[in-house]
Amino acid sequence: MPVEEFVAGWISGALGLVLGHPFDTVKVRLQTQTTYRGIIDCMVKTYRHESLLGFFKGMSFPIASIAVVNSVLFGVYSNTLLALTATSHQERWAQPPSYTQVFIAGCTGGFVQVYCLAPFDLIKVRLQNQTEPRARPGSPPPRYRGPVHCAASICQEEGPRGLFRGAWALTLRDTPTLGIYFVTYEWLCRQSTPDGQNPSSATVLVAGGFAGITSWAVATPLDVIKSRMQMAGPKHRVYRGVLDCMARSAQQEGLGVFFRGLTINSARAFPVNAVTFLSYEYLLRWWG
Numbered sequence: 001m002p003v004e005e006f007v008a009g010w011i012s013g014a015l016g017l018v019l020g021h022p023f024d025t026v027k028v029r030l031q032t033q034t035t036y037r038g039i040i041d042c043m044v045k046t047y048r049h050e051s052l053l054g055f056f057k058g059m060s061f062p063i064a065s066i067a068v069v070n071s072v073l074f075g076v077y078s079n080t081l082l083a084l085t086a087t088s089h090q091e092r093w094a095q096p097p098s099y100t101q102v103f104i105a106g107c108t109g110g111f112v113q114v115y116c117l118a119p120f121d122l123i124k125v126r127l128q129n130q131t132e133p134r135a136r137p138g139s140p141p142p143r144y145r146g147p148v149h150c151a152a153s154i155c156q157e158e159g160p161r162g163l164f165r166g167a168w169a170l171t172l173r174d175t176p177t178l179g180i181y182f183v184t185y186e187w188l189c190r191q192s193t194p195d196g197q198n199p200s201s202a203t204v205l206v207a208g209g210f211a212g213i214t215s216w217a218v219a220t221p222l223d224v225i226k227s228r229m230q231m232a233g234p235k236h237r238v239y240r241g242v243l244d245c246m247a248r249s250a251q252q253e254g255l256g257v258f259f260r261g262l263t264i265n266s267a268r269a270f271p272v273n274a275v276t277f278l279s280y281e282y283l284l285r286w287w288g
């Protein structure tokens, strides 16, 4: 099994992540709290109350973990294509796989990465939703002191299965949308590249950016549900499952609830995925 794709996926995931984390914090807050009127309001309040650091809450952990998750995604994607088409990454622009093969490989990568992503994503969401400013003498400490403390508290209070809260919603969110992600990328690259040639850097950037936006647009309704189920610990209201969470959210807040965070998700998705695909392609060309 070729491993360069896993390494390239690791590095490119880390680069994309740093660029996108501030957008991600605003998104998670908008989706799970009702105190903000919109993106700008959330940004201003976060900055006033917590300074720039507020936007980077919960980042150290995803930078290590998302890199692993992206490595699994791109590694499994590329190796599934190898199994389906018997072509390596280097040969794929000359002998392109069909879109069905790309979709199947994307869904497979998406499905497998969920099991690495679920606990990391849960911890990230819980830490991002702590809105207390950095510890001041006399003020009560935040509930979780950091990722390790957060993981340990969840295990203690909710059992190890607590770390997988929301994992089913995450599977539903990621399996088809990662298929869409790779199909959009391939389609846009092939549209603007003469047959058989490698796409240019500009093409890779734009195709990667739009692959991110398209897949996030489709994923947003389940993203909202996933984040809410992850926040529903023993003390918050508990949903009976994905459908129950959907029905209750829609009843209480209207259908618009499924699109919370769509604008911010798209604004984040372009730079993150443009950089992820560009670094991924370049690392592989450089090693190949």
Ligand SMILES: C[N+](C)(C)CCCC[C@H](N)C(=O)O
Binding pocket: 070, 173, 174, 177, 178, 181, 212, 215, 216, 217, 219, 269, 272, 273
């Ligand atoms: C499929 N779905 C849209 C849910 C996720 C796509 C993930 C791509 C990238 N790691 C990012 O964070 O944007």
